[in-house]
Amino acid sequence: MSAVQLLWMPLVLCVVHGGLSNGACVEVDSDTEAVVGQGFKLGCISCKMRGEVEASATVDWWFMAKGESEFSHIYSYADMVGMVNDERFLDRLDWMGSKNTFDLQDGSIYIVNVTLNDTGTYRCYFDRTLTFSYYEYRTNTTKYITINVAPKASRGMASILSEVMMYVSIIGLQLWLLVEMVYCYRKIAAAGEEALRESAAEYLAIASESKDNCTGVAVAE
Numbered sequence: 274m275s276a277v278q279l280l281w282m283p284l285v286l287c288v289v290h291g292g293l294s295n296g297a298c299v300e301v302d303s304d305t306e307a308v309v310g311q312g313f314k315l316g317c318i319s320c321k322m323r324g325e326v327e328a329s330a331t332v333d334w335w336f337m338a339k340g341e342s343e344f345s346h347i348y349s350y351a352d353m354v355g356m357v358n359d360e361r362f363l364d365r366l367d368w369m370g371s372k373n374t375f376d377l378q379d380g381s382i383y384i385v386n387v388t389l390n391d392t393g394t395y396r397c398y399f400d401r402t403l404t405f406s407y408y409e410y411r412t413n414t415t416k417y418i419t420i421n422v423a424p425k426a427s428r429g430m431a432s433i434l435s436e437v438m439m440y441v442s443i444i445g446l447q448l449w450l451l452v453e454m455v456y457c458y459r460k461i462a463a464a465g466e467e468a469l470r471e472s473a474a475e476y477l478a479i480a481s482e483s484k485d486n487c488t489g490v491a492v493a494e
């Protein structure tokens with residue numbers, strides 16, 4: 274692949290991607306782990322079965338808190354206007370779904386400042402009317418999302434463990450290096466002294482030998 278082709282690649286990918294995201298609707302599951310004090314997106318996507326058919330839809334949300342046994346209506350979105358119907362969520366819900374259209378396929382909402390009391394099950398309901406040439410067809414879709422609310426952001430155990438292991442291995446390696454260095458230094462120093470002592474002894478031996486029989490120098494090597 275030439276350099277010029279490589280330069281074009283991102284552009285081509287961009288165009289392909291843009292084309293897909295305009296047309297294709299994908300029903301992604303919502304996230305389910307919220308954290309106290311942070312925002313949380315309740316995702317709810319309902320794709321039209323017949324993408325080409327004109328349609329309009331309204332979206333409603335219900336909530337059943339953990340421990341409760343009934344859903345209560347908390348939010349409705351129709352004619353591009355959202356309305357909170359439950360005082361627990363007053364000023365805390367924002368529309369995050371399809372914008373500037375009556376033909377909603379994304380009905381997601383956003384909870385501002387999550388509290389532990391938001392723990393529970395949410396029900397998302399799409400009421401859709403498909404408009405054909407001579408008649409209209411009404412369908413509905415319901416999705417349930419159960420969320421957990423964590424007191425504060427918690428990291429996965431694996432991530433914490435691997436960080437600890439990283440520090441342990443870094444410190445361990447350095448200690449090992451240090452020990453090795455000291456050991457080697459002492460070994461070399463000892464070897465040096467030994468060599469000195471040996472050569473001195475040899476010298477003395479030779480000296481005394483040569484004094485005795487005057488043949489020392491030849492024997493020394």
Ligand SMILES: *[C@@H]1O[C@H](CO)[C@@H](O)[C@H](O)[C@H]1NC(C)=O
Nearest residue numbers: 309310311385386387388389
């Ligand atoms: C979030 O809610 C808590 C308790 O309800 C409140 O004390 C805090 O001020 C809120 N924070 C924001 C940013 O609204």
Ligand SMILES: *[C@@H]1O[C@H](CO)[C@@H](O)[C@H](O)[C@H]1NC(C)=O
Nearest residue numbers: 338361386387388389390391
């Ligand atoms: C949660 O609910 C309890 C009981 O209904 C209430 O007393 C408390 O104020 C609520 N907490 C928040 C942060 O809304």
Ligand SMILES: *[C@@H]1O[C@H](CO)[C@@H](O)[C@H](O)[C@H]1NC(C)=O
Nearest residue numbers: 398399400411412413414415
């Ligand atoms: C949803 O659609 C089903 C048929 O698919 C119908 O029986 C039901 O009454 C509808 N629900 C509402 C609330 O309109």
